[in-house]
Structures are given as C-alpha cells and as structure tokens.
Amino acid sequence: MRNRYLWWCALAGLFLPAVVAAPVSAQIEDQLSAYSGVNATGYLQPLADSFGAALNSGFYRSAYIPTTGLRVSLEVLVMGLYFNDDQRTFQANTEGAFFPEQTAAAPTVIGSNRALIIDGSGGAMYAFPGGLDMDSFGMLAPQLRLGALFGTEAVFRYAVVNTGDSEIGDLNLLGLGARHSVSQYFGKTFPVDLAIGFIWQSFTVGENSRGENLIDSDALSVGVQASKRLPFGFATFEPYTALSYDSFHMKLDYDSETNGTTEPIKVDFDRMNTGHWTLGLNLNFVIANLYAEYNVASTSSFGFGLALGNLGF
C-alpha cells in the first residue's frame, strides 16, 4: 500500500514539470522566430535567470547527516520566484531591412503579451513580439535522497517527460549531488549540524525543427549548510541556513525567420555565477518532512516541499 502511494507521488512530481515548462517551450519558439541571436539573448534572459535560480534550490533542508544507517526520502520540490518589473523589458534592436536602425524597450519573454510597434522612415513600422505576460515562475521536481555512509548522502533528481507533441518536444532533468557531514568531526557537543555538498544538474526543454533541444542548460551548486534540530511536540523543528556558490549555463537552438527565410540560430548565454544564501525552516515528522525556504541570490527565489522517508529520525 505504501509503495502505491509513493508511486503516485512520484508520478505527480514527474507530470507537473511538463505542465509548467512545456507550454512555455512551445510558445517561446513561436515568439523567438522573429528574432536573431542578439535580441534572443535579451528576450529570454528572465527565463534563464529563473531556470538557474530554480535548479539551484531545494538541494538541502537540514545539515544533519548521521554517520551510518539507511536514510531514504522521496521528495517533491516546488521552486518559485516573482519577476521584477525591470525584467519585463529589454533593449532590443531592430533587425532586417527596417530603416533607420533603432533601439527600443521591447517585451521580454515574461513581459507584456502585446507586440511593441515603432515607426520608421516613410511610414514603415517595426514590430517586436510580445511576451507571455508572466508574474511568476514555478518549477517542480522529484528528488531522491539516499544515505548515509561515513556521514555522506547522495541526492538524485530525475524527470523525463515525453509530451507526445512533436512541436513541444521532451523535457529532461537529471541531477546528481552529494553531501557530507562536517559536524561529525567536531564531537557531539558541537552546537549545530554542519554539512558541505554539491549538486550538478542537466535540464533540457523542447525540441526544434531539427530534432535538437530547444533549451539545453546545466547548473552546479557548491556550498555549506548549517541547521539545528529542536523538539516541537511530536516532531522536530529545524531552522537551517546555507551559503553556496551557484553556476548556471544555458544554450538555445531555434529557427529564426527574421528576414522571411528560416535560419538556424544558436545562442550561448553567458555562464551566470552567483553567491546564494538560503534561510529555511524544516518540520520533521516520523515519516515525512515539510520545508519552506527563501533564497537570496542574483535572482532570489523561494521554495517549499514535502519529503516522504525516514529523514526525521
């Protein structure tokens, strides 16, 4: 019976990323077709920032890792953020035969859904495509935590979704991480639990007309975590904090029709590196954990989720 519940939980976790990300990938391909590489970078930057912030969240919720003993948890992570107003537009340049060349504050992928039209010479006009008019971004991922051996645990994130729609394409998430208890070396009187760890992830979304990934990204986070378990009725209450160094890189491969003809465009975003401070609260029940956290980084985000397993012991 318990296995069946876990299975449904995992299925839900696998399903929701498709619900959130797949429509975005299908729509942005249509929107991007009007842009060549230069404008595409600015147009998609908020999405790149969001992916980076979301992927590098939810890796930990406690620094407590026992030296030995079987610890397993299946987790569902929700990572979200609100967009700032300054992310809704970017400085876009006119392209093609439009004269004179101009720069305008055009909608980004999360900006106004209305196209921006500017005037050129002799009554000519130029339109920049609208965005998706989004206020927030959310991502949900399944995560498996397995330990402990010599105060070390492994973390896996994995989701493969075939949407069955050739226009949308697949969604793939693979994450591998490990954490190691540092406080075990300081004796039982050390006032808090301390751990270090890293997680690497690969995340691809969508498919272009050549059958390649529309968005191809990878993320790496390395950091140190601290937490303290305190009794709280039949559960334990565990505030935690962490400092980490995050890195995120995204590539885009799409078809541009800027000048009326189809041209493959590859856009390589600059690798984003940022410091990251997390402040969170974890509630440990016997077979489940609930957590909520806030992440301060170049793009700040929040997260919450649930884990089923024996991490509370």
Place this chain on the structure above:
Amino acid sequence: MRSALSLLVASLLIVMGGATGCIMEEKVVEIVVNGETTADFQHGPSASESFTDDFSVNLASVLDQALADAGFSRGDIRSAFLKGGAYGVTVFSHTHDWAVGGEVSVQRIDGTPGSPAAVLEYTVQSLEGALGKTTPVPLVAPGTEVINQALTDYLAGGDPTLRFEVINDDVEPAPTAADPIQFEWKIWVQVQAIVEEETEVPDPF
C-alpha cells in the same frame, strides 16, 4: 500510521492537482511573422546612365507562405504592414567603382491599376560598397501607403498584386561604350504581420 500517511499523500495530490488547474492562465499572445520577397536584376553592359527594371509580387502568396511556415493562416492576423526595403549588389567586377542614383516605385496592378508611387530612393550609392551586403534604405511615404493599403486589402480577403519599377537616372562616372557599366543586384521588400494566438501560460504564484 497508515491513515496519517494516506492523509498526507492525498493532501499532496489534491494540492498538486488543484495547482495544475490554477497555475495555467489562458492568454492572447502577439507573435510577429516576417514575410519577404526579393527580385534579382542584371544590368548591362550599358553605356547609358538611365535604365529601368521591374518585377511583380503577389502579396497574398508572400504572406500566405510566411504564415503557413509559422503555422498560422490569414484569419489569425491582427495587422500587417511594410517593415522596410533593402538592396544589395550581388555581382560586380570592374577596375573602378560606380555610384548610382534613382528610385523604386510601386503600383497596384490587381483590379484597376493605381498610379506608380515612389517607395524607396537611393542616391550616390557605391556599387562596390553595396557588394555582398543588404543595405536598408529610407522608405518614401506615398509608396509605403500603397503597400500598406494592399496589406489591409489582403486582410479583408483581397488578392493584391504589386508592380515595382526601378528607375535609375544617374551614374558616376558616366559610362561610355569603352567603359560600360555592368552589375547584378537584388532588392528585398519585407513585411510584418502581428498574429494573435491563444495559449495557456504558467503563472503559478
């Protein structure tokens, strides 16, 4: 224990199921579709400063093709307009450069033909300088109005056809029989259409 677990997982699934419906918002998104038509010309060898060339464009077929490539149809368009025009020299081999000047006019030739109206002008254009490039040029209002009216008629279900005429009236230095001018060039006319598409956008929080 089992009932607690059941309650917890059931709550999670209900929340997630509810979220699936709540996080998606139906929105109308404006997409830009680009359409382009080109014409290639070969001029010379000639000792004359004046020459003309012309080409005709069925605007409906240009836009229908651009829309079909993007997965849309005429009924999806909210507006369409002329984005710009450009020219470039594709073949040129001389011991010296030439500068040319003239204009391109446009007229409707579907139904009752309209009067030609200048749509773009080029003055003192170096052939060598335009070789291998696509050079955007300033448009002229009367010609732009002819094309934009044709686009409006297209949206109303019409089938407009346009005739463009290149009228070159100046070449520096003046070509002669001993030094005739000869080159190949190309004209681009680009239009844009704004298409409305209903889509479900995730906006979860």
